[in-house]
Amino acid sequence: MDAVVSPDPATKPLRAALVGNPNCGKTSLFNQLTGSRQKVANYAGVTVERKEGALTTPGGRKIRLLDLPGAYSLSATSPDEDVTRDVCTGRHAVEPRPDLIICVVSATNLALHLRFLLELCQIGRPIMVVLNMMDEAERIGLTIDVPGLASALGLPVVPAISLRRSGVTHLLEALDRPDPPPPAPIPEGADLHAEVAALIGRYTNALSLRGDRLADRLDRWFLHPVWGPVILLVVLFFMFQTVFAWAQPVMDALEAGITALGEILLSPLPQGLLRSLLADGVIAGAGTVIVFLPQILILFLWILALEESGYLPRAAFLLDRIMALAGLSGRSFIPLLSSFACAIPGIMAARTIQNPRDRLVTILIAPLMTCSARLPVYTLLIAAFVPHRTVGGIFGLQGLVLFALYFVAIVSGIVAARLMTRGVTSDEHPLLLELPPYRRPNLRSLALGLWQRAVMFLSRVGTIIVSLNVLLWALSSFPAPPAGATGSAIDYSLAGMIGHWMLPVFAPVGFNWQICVSLIPGLAAREVAVSALATVYALGATEDSAATQLTPLLSAHWSMATAFALLAWYVYAPQCISTLAVMRRETRSLKVVIGAAAYLFGLAYAAAFLTYHATLALTG
Numbered sequence: 001m002d003a004v005v006s007p008d009p010a011t012k013p014l015r016a017a018l019v020g021n022p023n024c025g026k027t028s029l030f031n032q033l034t035g036s037r038q039k040v041a042n043y044a045g046v047t048v049e050r051k052e053g054a055l056t057t058p059g060g061r062k063i064r065l066l067d068l069p070g071a072y073s074l075s076a077t078s079p080d081e082d083v084t085r086d087v088c089t090g091r092h093a094v095e096p097r098p099d100l101i102i103c104v105v106s107a108t109n110l111a112l113h114l115r116f117l118l119e120l121c122q123i124g125r126p127i128m129v130v131l132n133m134m135d136e137a138e139r140i141g142l143t144i145d146v147p148g149l150a151s152a153l154g155l156p157v158v159p160a161i162s163l164r165r166s167g168v169t170h171l172l173e174a175l176d177r178p179d180p181p182p183p184a185p186i187p188e189g190a191d192l193h194a195e196v197a198a199l200i201g202r203y204t205n206a207l208s209l210r211g212d213r214l215a216d217r218l219d220r221w222f223l224h225p226v227w228g229p230v231i232l233l234v235v236l237f238f239m240f241q242t243v244f245a246w247a248q249p250v251m252d253a254l255e256a257g258i259t260a261l262g263e264i265l266l267s268p269l270p271q272g273l274l275r276s277l278l279a280d281g282v283i284a285g286a287g288t289v290i291v292f293l294p295q296i297l298i299l300f301l302w303i304l305a306l307e308e309s310g311y312l313p314r315a316a317f318l319l320d321r322i323m324a325l326a327g328l329s330g331r332s333f334i335p336l337l338s339s340f341a342c343a344i345p346g347i348m349a350a351r352t353i354q355n356p357r358d359r360l361v362t363i364l365i366a367p368l369m370t371c372s373a374r375l376p377v378y379t380l381l382i383a384a385f386v387p388h389r390t391v392g393g394i395f396g397l398q399g400l401v402l403f404a405l406y407f408v409a410i411v412s413g414i415v416a417a418r419l420m421t422r423g424v425t426s427d428e429h430p431l432l433l434e435l436p437p438y439r440r441p442n443l444r445s446l447a448l449g450l451w452q453r454a455v456m457f458l459s460r461v462g463t464i465i466v467s468l469n470v471l472l473w474a475l476s477s478f479p480a481p482p483a484g485a486t487g488s489a490i491d492y493s494l495a496g497m498i499g500h501w502m503l504p505v506f507a508p509v510g511f512n513w514q515i516c517v518s519l520i521p522g523l524a525a526r527e528v529a530v531s532a533l534a535t536v537y538a539l540g541a542t543e544d545s546a547a548t549q550l551t552p553l554l555s556a557h558w559s560m561a562t563a564f565a566l567l568a569w570y571v572y573a574p575q576c577i578s579t580l581a582v583m584r585r586e587t588r589s590l591k592v593v594i595g596a597a598a599y600l601f602g603l604a605y606a607a608a609f610l611t612y613h614a615t616l617a618l619t620g
């Protein structure tokens with residue numbers, strides 16, 4: 001439906017859509033204009049679905065703004081770019097055609113981005129051009145004759161720096177002016193490349209500029225066939241060392257604080273159910289998981305900094321050969337890398353992959369990439385069973401084991417992908433991978449990103465983790481033991497019974513019944529396994545043990561073989577219902593989900609079995 005009659009501005013908001021090439025700053029602009037906090041990062045393909053927001057201009061105009069996935073052209077075929085094309089051309093199932101297209105163009109990459117703009121001109125909608133990244137243009141000495149370019153294009157062109165609030169004032173002013181008419185279509189068969197080259201030659205000094213010398217120098221090292229992989233390995237290695245080394249003092253302080261708080265809260269309470277619920281359910285549940293916040297934040301600090309720096313796509317480029325070994329292309333790298341934070345955004349990011357087979361295999365191996373929810377399980381067991389010792393004088397043994405766990409998971413992912421693709425390399429062209437400019441991570445956005453992560457983690461603790469733990473507490477406390485019973489109360493409870501029922505299945509891999517119990521709530525969120533163990537052990541203990549002291553308890557009760565078997569289990573097990581749900585949504589196939597769960601459980605069981613028996617044989 002075409003808006004022939006101009007809508008009443010007081011009631012009907014203008015529908016505007018942000019469209020442009022990947023990584024030109026659409027989402028940054030969207031966040032700046034609407035006050036949202038959508039994910040921004042320095043590589044192509046961050047946004048994979050449309051997001052909506054609202055704003056009111058200084059002149060009082062109401063706008064409904066749409067952030068769309070970046071696209072290279074309107075004829076692209078990957079699922080994320082389909083959304084952009086369908087919305088722009090009015091073929092989207094639910095989203096009506098926008099009243100105004102705000103085409104975002106990076107000033108530093110005009111050759112590519114203007115071409116897409118010319119293509120957009122063909123669809124006959126009103127267009128406003130935002131010339132973004134003007135700060136970077138200035139830094140490299142690029143000057144643009146903005147009025148000249150605007151008149152040549154026949155479109156309004158507004159310079160912007162979407163990192164700053166002050167950088168979008170011109171755009172807000174422009175949005176208060178009457179909408180531009182749709183551009184005149186470019187004649188059929190016109191050479192868009194030549195047109196763009198002419199525009200650049202005429203209205204900018206780009207041709208006389210030398211490229212970014214610093215980027216060239218950095219690339220010479222980072223993309224070097226030998227030094228490149230060495231640097232990547234060192235970066236990852238250092239990352240895992242810091243997870244233990246930097247976090248420990250803060251974790252100790254947190255643990256002491258939680259124990260003290262627990263004592264203050266519990267001391268006025270008499271022995272009994274309420275006290276047990278608070279101590280063994282709530283405090284044990286929340287406390288044991290909150291302690292891991294510093295480690296999770298350190299890991300995210302690294303991920304966020306790497307994302308902003310522009311290094312990640314280079315790593316993808318380096319690993320292209322390894323990806324080829326697995327039968328995949330470098331395109332799968334970013335989705336897999338996102339899975340280290342959480343498999344859910346990782347699986348969604350696979351929408352950027354055009355080839356359906358590659359996309360499916362990437363989705364299937366994404367859960368093998370170690371998500372941050374496994375970190376509490378890993379570090380708890382490592383702290384309890386791996387001595388705090390240095391190796392070769394500099395490397396912490398604990399960090400080394402953590403690195404090894406991540407490494408084993410990656411290798412397993414590659415092997416699994418190779419089996420699934422039967423080693424046949426995909427036809428997805430690796431060179432399509434775009435190398436973004438290097439950028440110093442902005443401290444404010446790093447801090448904001450960490451803050452968001454902390455809030456997300458704590459709200460998970462406050463909601464799902466505590467409620468599951470309270471549920472587990474109830475299952476572990478009832479039914480009460482019969483009069484005259486001798487063992488600890490939990491042995492007679494429902495949870496105790498379930499644990500004992502499961503035991504025959506898991507005894508061969510070295511798990512005790514307490515672990516079996518903790519595996520169940522761990523299905524909802526992996527971290528819960530840790531708090532669940534705390535609850536089970538706290539209730540099983542005869543004295544009033546502090547729940548945050550799980551580490552010494554485990555090293556006293558478990559053999560090293562059991563601990564290592566559980567670590568191996570967690571490397572593989574599809575212990576997360578939400579991941580399976582997203583897999584189902586993205587692949588629209590229950591068969592794929594069942595297949596994925598089966599192969600991951602099979603792997604987990606086999607790995608735990610082998611690890612258990614190998615460790616037993618080695619440790620006697």
Ligand SMILES: Nc1nc2c(ncn2[C@@H]2O[C@H](COP(=O)(O)OP(=O)(O)OP(=O)(O)O)[C@@H](O)[C@H]2O)c(=O)[nH]1
Nearest residue numbers: 022023024025026027028041045046047070161162
């Ligand atoms: N220097 C500078 N950097 C910017 C500006 N706008 C965005 N960025 C950075 O550019 C990168 C990409 O920004 P995004 O907003 O994620 O880009 P996008 O267009 O949404 O990318 P896709 O969702 O992948 O299509 C991030 O590193 C931003 O911090 C700007 O005006 N100046």
Ligand SMILES: [Mg+2]
Nearest residue numbers: 026027046047
């Ligand atoms: Mg985006």
